[in-house]
Amino acid sequence: MIKVGIVGATGYTGVELLRLLAPRNDVQIEVLTSRELAGTAVCELFPSLRGHIDLEFVEPDPQQLGACDVVFFATPHAVAMHSVPAILESGARVIDLSADFRIKDIAIWEQWYGVAHACPELVAEAVYGLPEVNRAAIPAAKLLAVPGCYPTAVQLGFLPLLEQGIASLDRLIADAKSGVSGAGRKAAVGSLFAESADSMKAYGVDGHRHLPEIRQGLQLAAGDEVGLMFVPHLTPMIRGILATLYAPLKPGVEASNESLQALFEARFAEEPFVDVLPQGQLPATRDVRGTNKCEISVRYNADTHTAIVIAAEDNLVKGASGQAVQNMNLMFGLPETSGLMGIAVSP
Numbered sequence: 395m396i397k398v399g400i401v402g403a404t405g406y407t408g409v410e411l412l413r414l415l416a417p418r419n420d421v422q423i424e425v426l427t428s429r430e431l432a433g434t435a436v437c438e439l440f441p442s443l444r445g446h447i448d449l450e451f452v453e454p455d456p457q458q459l460g461a462c463d464v465v466f467f468a469t470p471h472a473v474a475m476h477s478v479p480a481i482l483e484s485g486a487r488v489i490d491l492s493a494d495f496r497i498k499d500i501a502i503w504e505q506w507y508g509v510a511h512a513c514p515e516l517v518a519e520a521v522y523g524l525p526e527v528n529r530a531a532i533p534a535a536k537l538l539a540v541p542g543c544y545p546t547a548v549q550l551g552f553l554p555l556l557e558q559g560i561a562s563l564d565r566l567i568a569d570a571k572s573g574v575s576g577a578g579r580k581a582a583v584g585s586l587f588a589e590s591a592d593s594m595k596a597y598g599v600d601g602h603r604h605l606p607e608i609r610q611g612l613q614l615a616a617g618d619e620v621g622l623m624f625v626p627h628l629t630p631m632i633r634g635i636l637a638t639l640y641a642p643l644k645p646g647v648e649a650s651n652e653s654l655q656a657l658f659e660a661r662f663a664e665e666p667f668v669d670v671l672p673q674g675q676l677p678a679t680r681d682v683r684g685t686n687k688c689e690i691s692v693r694y695n696a697d698t699h700t701a702i703v704i705a706a707e708d709n710l711v712k713g714a715s716g717q718a719v720q721n722m723n724l725m726f727g728l729p730e731t732s733g734l735m736g737i738a739v740s741p
Contacts, residue, residue, distance in 0.1 A: 396726055399425035399462040399486070401454055401477070402469035405579045407491050409440050410715035411466055416446040418733050423447060424462050427454040460484025464722060467492060468715070470578070471603075475512040478537065482516070487725060488537045489718050495520035495539035496607050506603040523721040524611065525730070526550060526665050532724040540721065541611075543713030544570050544604045544626060547637040549611045550668060550688050551705040554661040556616040560647045561701065564621040567640040568608070573631040573679070576709045584628070591630045598626050633710055634679030639703040647699075654692045654701055662690070666731050667712060667720065677706035680741070684708060686716035686734040 398415060402408050403426040415421050426436060428451035436451065437444040452458070459465050460481050467474035467490040475494040482488060497503040500514045511517070521535035522528055524546065532538065541549070548568045555561040571594070574585050583589055605624050612620045629636075643649055655673045662668040669689045671677060677689035688707040695702055707713050716734055723732045 396421050396464060396722070397424045397462045398422065399427070399459045399465040401427045401459065401465060401467045402473070403436075403451065404428045404431055404439060405468055406575050406710055407714045407718075408466075408468035409443075410710045411468060411718065412436070412440070412443055412447060414711075414715060414719050414733055416443060420728065420732070423449065425455075425458050425465075426451050427459070429453060456480045456484070460486050462486050464489060464725070466490075466718060466722075467494075471507055472509050475516075478516065479513050482536055487535070489523070489540060489721055489725075490520075490538065491540045491714055491718055493539075493542060493603070493607065495537060496522060496541065496545075497610060499606075499610075502606050506606055522611070523717065524549060525717075525720055525724060526553070526662070526668060527611070527615070529724065532721055533727065535721075535725060538721050538725065540714065540718045542604050542607055543572065543576055543635055543707070543709035544568075544602075544624075544637070545608045545611060546713050546717065547635050547688060547705040547707050548608050548624070548639060549615070551637055551639045551690060551703040552612055552641060553615050554657050555641050555643075555701055555703075556612060556620075557661070558657060559616070560643055560649070561616075561641040562644050563616055563618055565642055566612070566620060566622045568622060568624045568637055569627075569639075570624070570635060570637040571627040571629045572709055573629060573634045575632050576635070576713075577628075590628060594627055594629050596625055596627045598624075602626055631679065633683055633708050635705075635707050635709045635713055636677065636679055637703075637705045639705065641701045641703065643699050643701060645699075649694050649699070649701065651692075651694050654694050658690060658692050658703075667716075667734070677704050679706050679708070681738055682706050682708050682712070683738050683740075684711060685736055685738045686712045686720060687738075688712050 520537045
């Protein structure tokens with residue numbers, strides 16, 4: 395039985411962790427923290443969990459959290475780094491859903507997040523939790539950094555092309571759309587229904603803080619510097635990410651719909667949560683809603699000698715909490731798919 399603590403359990407990624415973990419008989423949820431709602435019953439805030447979790451939120455206590463086998467941090471960026479060292483010293487393992495340990499270059503992290511890192515010495519030992527790339531390193535990890543939602547979709551979509559060295563690295567393009575839950579569970583004007591419904595807009599056009607994380611992963615896959623244009627968009631839906639990716643191919647590379655389809659199918663053949671759709675089918679966010687699946691399709695545009703990849707995922711599951719649970723399964727020697735084989739809700 396894995397004893398679990400969740401710090402910041404009142405946000406969207408926190409309640410998604412609860413939804414995924416509560417039904418399991420190999421996990422015992424021990425501690426759920428919230429400074430603002432300490433003493434409040436979980437089912438009072440989230441009635442959907444009534445009958446599944448009989449706990450109250452408590453103030454964060456390093457000793458109580460340290461007694462767990464694993465502690466998830468579902469907190470805003472620049473929060474976990476202040477508490478993680480003490481929890482690791484107690485012997486618990488940490489899975490952080492924020493960006494605090496994702497980017498290896500501390501100066502770049504500090505530039506994008508606007509604060510000094512509280513424990514830069516731990517960043518080097520943190521394992522980046524994209525199982526499709528780092529599966530071998532995850533079981534031994536003491537500190538695991540869960541990839542961001544946009545970075546998961548974009549990296550998975552580009553990986554086969556970069557690993558095979560057939561894409562021109564200087565002009566990759568990622569055009570990505572996200573549901574409003576990606577902004578978190580907080581009072582913000584931009585997330586209000588009257589502001590976000592019936593409208594779609596780009597943001598972060600001059601630079602988004604997921605850009606250095608994405609570039610870091612793509613450069614590792616390519617073994618070289620990568621030029622990437624990444625433009626995110628807010629769409630009037632609650633969940634989901636749809637990323638349309640453009641990769642001009644190198645001169646002289648022979649390609650077709652069939653050859654790219656075969657490349658992607660071979661790369662992800664053993665991946666339980668990456669579904670390369672049959673040629674001619676396209677991903678849709680509704681088809682992955684509530685699942686830990688990333689759907690991918692690939693096409694070749696002969697006029698521009700460009701591979702077009704489309705990836706769809708649920709930003710709260712494969713883009714956050716589901717991927718965190720996938721990593722927990724690997725860390726504790728459990729079947730990777732445990733608790734994650736739910737079918738998408740449709741319609």
